[in-house]
Amino acid sequence: MTEALRARNSLLQQPVDGAHVWRGPDMATRRDEWLHVMTPGEVADLDAAVDEVEAQGLDILDIARADFPLPVLGDTLAKMRHDLLKGRGFSVLRGVPIDRYDRRAAAVAFWGLGTHLGDDAVSQNGKGHVLGHVKDLGHDYADPMARGYQTSARLPYHTDYSDLVALLCLKSAKSGGLSSIVSSAALYNELCERRPDLAEALTQTFYRTRWGEVGSDKPPYISVPVFNRHNGDDEAAPGVVTTYVRSAIRKAQLLPETPRLTDLQTEAMDAFDALAEDPAFHLDMEFRPGDFQVVNNHWTLHSRTAYEDHADSNDKRHLLRLWLACADGPPFPPAMTKEFEGLTNNGRPNGIHIPGVPFNAPLEAS
Numbered sequence: 001m002t003e004a005l006r007a008r009n010s011l012l013q014q015p016v017d018g019a020h021v022w023r024g025p026d027m028a029t030r031r032d033e034w035l036h037v038m039t040p041g042e043v044a045d046l047d048a049a050v051d052e053v054e055a056q057g058l059d060i061l062d063i064a065r066a067d068f069p070l071p072v073l074g075d076t077l078a079k080m081r082h083d084l085l086k087g088r089g090f091s092v093l094r095g096v097p098i099d100r101y102d103r104r105a106a107a108v109a110f111w112g113l114g115t116h117l118g119d120d121a122v123s124q125n126g127k128g129h130v131l132g133h134v135k136d137l138g139h140d141y142a143d144p145m146a147r148g149y150q151t152s153a154r155l156p157y158h159t160d161y162s163d164l165v166a167l168l169c170l171k172s173a174k175s176g177g178l179s180s181i182v183s184s185a186a187l188y189n190e191l192c193e194r195r196p197d198l199a200e201a202l203t204q205t206f207y208r209t210r211w212g213e214v215g216s217d218k219p220p221y222i223s224v225p226v227f228n229r230h231n232g233d234d235e236a237a238p239g240v241v242t243t244y245v246r247s248a249i250r251k252a253q254l255l256p257e258t259p260r261l262t263d264l265q266t267e268a269m270d271a272f273d274a275l276a277e278d279p280a281f282h283l284d285m286e287f288r289p290g291d292f293q294v295v296n297n298h299w300t301l302h303s304r305t306a307y308e309d310h311a312d313s314n315d316k317r318h319l320l321r322l323w324l325a326c327a328d329g330p331p332f333p334p335a336m337t338k339e340f341e342g343l344t345n346n347g348r349p350n351g352i353h354i355p356g357v358p359f360n361a362p363l364e365a366s
Contacts, residue, residue: 020299024283038095045072068112089296118324122351132321133365157301162323182282184242201268202226208248
């Protein structure tokens with residue numbers, strides 16, 4: 001047995017502990033801890049910040065935290081940030097008054113809220129979109145070049161390429177489109193208990209496609225384990241960072257140069273997905289217009305059900321999205337980002353960044 005494998009097996013024997021290890025049914029009974037309904041004073045505070053930005057005519061990309069003061073709502077956002085980075089790893093703010101905002105004002109409000117939770121917004125695709133749109137554009141989810149957020153298909157549990165992912169619901173679907181999240185650390189502990197061989201398989205390297213969203217100097221794939229164990233700053237409490245997009249793993253198998261998945265790796269992903277789908281683990285929540293949901297990608301996987309959209313294009317399901325980097329985000333092994341698009345100036349995951357592609361914040365989905 002190699003020294004690296006011996007160390008990895010030693011870590012597998014130590015369960016992860018902390019507030020980010022939770023189960024859905026328990027969290028469903030503790031809604032008041034993670035769902036905050038905005039007060040009239042907080043709504044007025046947000047309105048005032050949006051009005052000030054609009055009066056100054058600031059470009060969305062130029063809005064910084066100092067440009068978006070929230071003396072009333074700020075305490076709530078500070079608590080959300082602590083819960084996201086030091087606690088359970090997810091939070092929901094309900095009541096953003098999108099019914100009285102036009103598209104730009106809604107984007108300004110969303111971006112401004114994001115400045116109080118993250119330090120940098122990172123690009124979400126090869127187009128340099130730092131303000132993203134989750135909307136069905138009629139794409140086929142099976143297409144290797146398509147991203148799930150451009151379809152109405154069910155999205156399996158996955159993580160994104162950032163510390164936090166934030167969503168603001170502008171329009172909900174005619175039916176379906178429910179949001180679901182699960183603690184990846186809880187899945188890790190359960191697999192270590194039930195099938196340590198499968199947990200170990202998920203610490204091996206997996207290849208994921210990045211067709212169309214990687215610089216020409218790099219291969220069209222990345223390689224990274226699903227479970228990344230590390231000690232961080234506390235040798236007594238080793239943690240696990242999870243990064244997982246099974247659709248990208250599946251599509252990478254279409255590339256002739258990527259190694260084939262082993263039977264054990266496929267079995268491990270099947271077991272991982274089955275646990276995430278188990279009602280004993282995940283938490284379902286509705287997405288109302290004005291809901292602002294944020295999750296920590298390192299500890300929380302997110303999903304959504306398939307949906308049927310409205311016939312009128314103006315009423316179609318539409319979410320705004322931010323990928324946020326946090327300078328004080330959870331520690332992770334440096335090797336985890338070796339194959340990614342690099343790190344921000346603060347050493348955090350940098351999203352999908354193609355050199356030479358400028359950042360932009362489109363107000364419409366494309």
